Amino acid sequence: xxxxxxxxxxxxxxxxxxxxxxxxxxxxxxxxxxxxxxxxxxxxxxxxxxxxxxxxxxxxxxxxxxxxxxxxxxxxxxxxxxxxxxxxxxxxxxxxxxxxxxxxxxxxxxxxxxxxxxxxxxxxxxxxxxxxxxxxxxxxxxxxxxxxxxxxxxxxxxxxxxxxxxxxxxxxxxxxxxxxxxxxxxxxxxxxxxxxxxxxxxxxxxxxxxxxxxxxxxxxxxxxxxxxxxxxxxxxxxxxxxxxxxxxxxxxxxxxxxxxxxxxxxxxxxxxxxxxxxxxxxxxxxxxxxxxxxxxxxxxxxxxxxxxxxxxxxxxxxxxxxxxxxxxxxxxxxxxxxxxxxxxxxxxxxxxxxxxxxxxxxxxxxxxxxxxxxxxxxxxxxxxxxxxxxxxxxxxxxxxxxxxxxxxxxxxxxxxxxxxxxxxxxxxxxxxxxxxxxxxxxxxxxxxxxxxxxxxxxxxxxxxxxxxxxxxxxxxxxxxxxxxxxxxxxxxxxxxxxxxxxxxxxxxxxxxxxxxxxxxxxx
Amino acid sequence: xxxxxxxxxxxxxxxxxxxxxxxxxxxxxxxxxxxxxxxxxxxxxxxxxxxxxxxxxxxxxxxxxxxxxxxxxxxxxxxxxxxxxxxxxxxxxxxxxxxxxxxxxxxxxxxxxxxxxxxxxxxxxxxxxxxxxxxxxxxxxxxxxxxxxxxxxxxxxxxxxxxxxxxxxxxxxxxxxxxxxxxxxxxxxxxxxxxxxxxxxxxxxxxxxxxxxxxxxxxxxxxxxxxxxxxxxxxxxxxxxxxxxxxxxxxxxxxxxxxxxxxxxxxxxxxxxxxxxxxxxxxxxxxxxxxxxxxxxxxxxxxxxxxxxxxxxxxxxxxxxxxxxxxxxxxxxxxxxxxxxxxxxxxxxx
Numbered sequence: 003x004x005x006x007x008x009x010x011x012x013x014x015x016x017x018x019x020x021x022x023x024x025x026x027x028x029x030x031x032x033x034x035x036x037x038x039x040x041x042x043x044x045x046x047x048x049x050x051x052x053x054x055x056x057x058x059x060x061x062x063x064x065x066x067x068x069x070x071x072x073x074x075x076x077x078x079x080x081x082x083x084x085x086x087x088x089x090x091x092x093x094x095x096x097x098x099x100x101x102x103x104x105x106x107x108x109x110x111x112x113x114x115x116x117x118x119x120x121x122x123x124x125x126x127x128x129x130x131x132x133x134x135x136x137x138x139x140x141x142x143x144x145x146x147x148x149x150x151x152x153x154x155x156x157x158x159x160x161x162x163x164x165x166x167x168x169x170x171x172x173x174x175x176x177x178x179x180x181x182x183x184x185x186x187x188x189x190x191x192x193x194x195x196x197x198x199x200x201x202x203x204x205x206x207x208x209x210x211x212x213x214x215x216x217x218x219x220x221x222x223x224x225x226x227x228x229x230x231x232x233x234x235x236x237x238x239x240x241x242x243x244x245x246x247x248x249x250x251x252x253x254x255x256x257x258x259x260x261x262x263x264x265x266x267x268x269x270x271x272x273x274x275x276x277x278x279x280x281x282x283x284x285x286x287x288x289x290x291x292x293x294x295x296x297x298x299x300x301x302x303x304x305x306x307x308x309x310x311x312x313x314x315x316x317x318x319x320x321x322x323x324x325x326x327x328x329x330x331x332x333x334x335x336x337x338x339x340x341x342x343x344x345x346x347x348x349x350x351x352x353x354x355x356x357x358x359x360x361x362x363x364x365x366x367x368x369x370x371x372x373x374x375x376x377x378x379x380x381x382x383x384x385x386x387x388x389x390x391x392x393x394x395x396x397x398x399x400x401x402x403x404x405x406x407x408x409x410x411x412x413x414x415x416x417x418x419x420x421x422x423x424x425x426x427x428x429x430x431x432x433x434x435x436x437x438x439x440x441x442x443x444x445x446x447x448x449x450x451x452x453x454x455x456x457x458x459x460x461x462x463x464x465x466x467x468x469x470x471x472x473x474x475x476x477x478x479x480x481x482x483x484x485x486x487x488x489x490x491x492x493x494x495x496x497x498x499x500x501x502x503x504x505x506x507x508x509x510x511x512x513x514x515x516x517x518x519x520x521x522x523x524x525x
Numbered sequence: 526x527x528x529x530x531x532x533x534x535x536x537x538x539x540x541x542x543x544x545x546x547x548x549x550x551x552x553x554x555x556x557x558x559x560x561x562x563x564x565x566x567x568x569x570x571x572x573x574x575x576x577x578x579x580x581x582x583x584x585x586x587x588x589x590x591x592x593x594x595x596x597x598x599x600x601x602x603x604x605x606x607x608x609x610x611x612x613x614x615x616x617x618x619x620x621x622x623x624x625x626x627x628x629x630x631x632x633x634x635x636x637x638x639x640x641x642x643x644x645x646x647x648x649x650x651x652x653x654x655x656x657x658x659x660x661x662x663x664x665x666x667x668x669x670x671x672x673x674x675x676x677x678x679x680x681x682x683x684x685x686x687x688x689x690x691x692x693x694x695x696x697x698x699x700x701x702x703x704x705x706x707x708x709x710x711x712x713x714x715x716x717x718x719x720x721x722x723x724x725x726x727x728x729x730x731x732x733x734x735x736x737x738x739x740x741x742x743x744x745x746x747x748x749x750x751x752x753x754x755x756x757x758x759x760x761x762x763x764x765x766x767x768x769x770x771x772x773x774x775x776x777x778x779x780x781x782x783x784x785x786x787x788x789x790x791x792x793x794x795x796x797x798x799x800x801x802x803x804x805x806x807x808x809x810x811x812x813x814x815x816x817x818x819x820x821x822x823x824x825x826x827x828x829x830x831x832x833x834x835x836x837x838x839x840x841x842x843x844x845x846x847x848x849x850x851x852x853x854x855x856x857x858x859x860x861x862x863x864x865x866x867x868x869x870x871x872x873x874x875x
Contacts, residue, residue, distance in 0.1 A: 058645050141602075213823040241727075241821055243711070408593055
């Protein structure tokens with residue numbers, strides 16, 4: 003996890019506040035550093051968080067979209083979670099994994115209660131995970147081969163797998179595995195999700211599915227003294243310019259998104275802080291390998307050589323994103339970004355590759371982009387220009403996201419496209435399976451790419467316990483993918499958010515969510 | 526949106542009858558008013574009905590032509606074909622088109638509703654009504670601002686024809702006409718909210734006063750785009766009336782200048798401008814919907830943008846329908862106002 007912004011945040015905060023306040027405020031972000039200076043967290047206040055989309059549903063098993071997920075994880079919490087570095091940590095329960103990797107035993111922490119004051123029992127956990135397992139078409143399914151899930155004690159839950167599956171804990175840490183009361187605490191299912199009860203730090207207060215949502219603190223929260231804030235408001239601000247202006251004017255205390263282009267402006271304003279965390283996603287070029295041009299590996303390799311990834315990262319990331327030389331983002335374990343696998347920017351090599359293909363004289367093709375991501379339009383133009391150098395004539399087609407989904411995802415009706423591959427968990431298996439499994443719903447991220455060698459290695463990666471051996475497998479996969487080039491990772495964009503200078507311990511996670519229970523506002 | 530009795534600039538003189546304002550020998554004021562109301566009601570039915578039928582048909586079938594599958598937008602990327610089919614069936618999208626249309630129309634007639642939102646499950650009528658007060662607030666304020674700006678500007682220009690004020694009033698609105706509402710909104714935000722800090726940069730502050738204060742800039746942005754054609758029209762009409770014979774007669778009779786201006790000149794000149802305003806109602810409502818997004822206000826316009834993006838058809842249809850109704854009603858109201866202001870009708874009543 004890179005925290006380049008924290009250093010910058012320090013400098014800015016130091017200008018705005020007294021040195022002591024700034025130090026205690028920022029240092030407390032690291033879990034180890036408790037505030038010794040006496041300027042600890044202050045309780046009270048309400049934090050208003052500006053967001054670009056409303057929360058439309060709170061059903062954690064069915065309605066995981068980015069806008070819903072970041073509200074759902076304030077209400078429901080899983081047995082295990084991850085820290086700001088993406089490392090798996092115990093959350094509601096401690097865990098133990100058997101030597102053969104088949105049995106997972108979870109022991110609930112003492113005194114974990116739901117927001118209505120009732121104690122969490124193993125039966126609640128069994129009910130929650132079972133509901134998720136049985137849910138057809140869950141947005142974030144448990145891929146692990148779960149055999150049984152049982153309450154095996156007063157506070158103990160045992161889950162057994164049919165075969166070893168190393169990414170299991172990281173899957174459990176996802177948005178969809180929060181714990182809710184057994185049988186919805188007696189409520190009707192639909193009613194329950196309109197006024198849900200969970201163990202999370204925040205309890206739903208008021209909610210307009212087309213507008214704002216507000217939370218009050220969970221008085222029964224299991225982490226003593228937290229949350230520090232009394233309330234949290236998700237304020238819906240549809241326009242990105244408006245979002246940033248409201249932050250500058252102090253109408254909101256934090257904003258969910260700062261466009262990379264504006265990061266310097268936010269970071270350079272003494273009244274604000276730029277919050278930056280390495281993300282779990284990769285902007286990529288994807289090829290439809292069913293297309294006659296892109297079925298040819300030499301064409302794909304030629305394009306990989308023809309694209310200047312450093313240039314793109316600089317032009318569109320404004321120093322906040324990292325050049326991608328491999329598929330797995332650097333904030334996830336076993337990223338091969340430093341291994342030099344990515345095909346280097348080299349126009350001569352590109353021409354040589356193209357000469358080996360069936361289309362040695364070049365060809366005309368269409369690059370599909372979605373218009374909800376302005377940076378893609380920029381990247382597309384750079385790609386267009388760079389491919390012109392090897393006689394590939396690119397027409398850019400910018401599509402409304404709903405149309406993009408229909409054309410690209412549902413019908414595979416495209417030549418090549420720009421998109422963002424997002425990992426949901428800090429394990430390399432997620433993003434790799436998602437982009438290489440042609441039998442899965444995403445059909446290798448709609449590229450239809452399939453390679454027996456890669457598939458075999460992916461299988462091995464899932465079942466091998468963490469360690470150097472597993473690392474070797476994932477390095478090998480990333481090398482193969484770089485060479486076969488069904489997609490070209492371009493850059494790993496950072497998660498960029500902004501707060502006013504009075505907000506402290508704003509813990510931005512690599513999945514883009516924020517731990518607001520740690521946050522406090524200086525009075 | 527053509528309504529009988531609307532006229533654009535210049536084709537209607539205040540003194541000229543337009544045919545629908547009652548015959549010359551109306552007997553008593555009460556009867557005259559009743560008659561006018563009756564005619565208005567008849568006209569309402571005669572104009573609203575065809576417009577509504579047109580809107581309902583257009584809204585239903587045009588949206589069907591937009592690419593993008595609402596079921597896919599709701600279920601996300603992992604949906605299986607079986608799930609998609611099931612949801613489409615639940616949403617009634619697999620029924621024959623004629624039956625879907627029938628259900629759609631029946632819902633409008635019986636419940637005044639175009640169905641539940643596909644994304645939030647909330648009834649469209651409720652979703653719109655919840656957001657309507659804010660949007661109507663902007664419309665109402667914008668109308669007030671537009672009138673408050675138009676009248677003095679046009680008067681100033683007409684009073685010293687060809688002078689400095691006249692030039693300014695003629696040039697500035699020309700610039701104003703070229704600026705889209707969202708751009709005017711951004712400029713207002715930068716100057717009055719960010720630089721001067723007089724208003725919030727966006728959103729709606731709590732409390733009635735806070736709400737009003739938050740709506741000033743958005744309403745001003747809409748009004749500024751609305752004013753130029755109105756000022757032009759009113760100025761032109763004023764200039765014509767100022768030189769009219771009856772004004773000279775009044776002056777000669779020693780009627781005070783102020784009375785001449787407010788009672789006679791302005792009232793006479795206002796009529797075509799009010800008619801023009803009626804024509805611009807659709808623009809006013811459209812501008813309000815756009816300006817909401819610029820100011821981060823969660824009104825009907827923002828709801829419309831959200832719903833279009835997520836292919837939430839019932840909500841888009843509902844908003845289109847309600848806006849069409851609003852345009853027709855306001856147009857009729859403007860028309861009624863014109864009738865009320867008409868000097869001949871007024872003369873008979875007093």
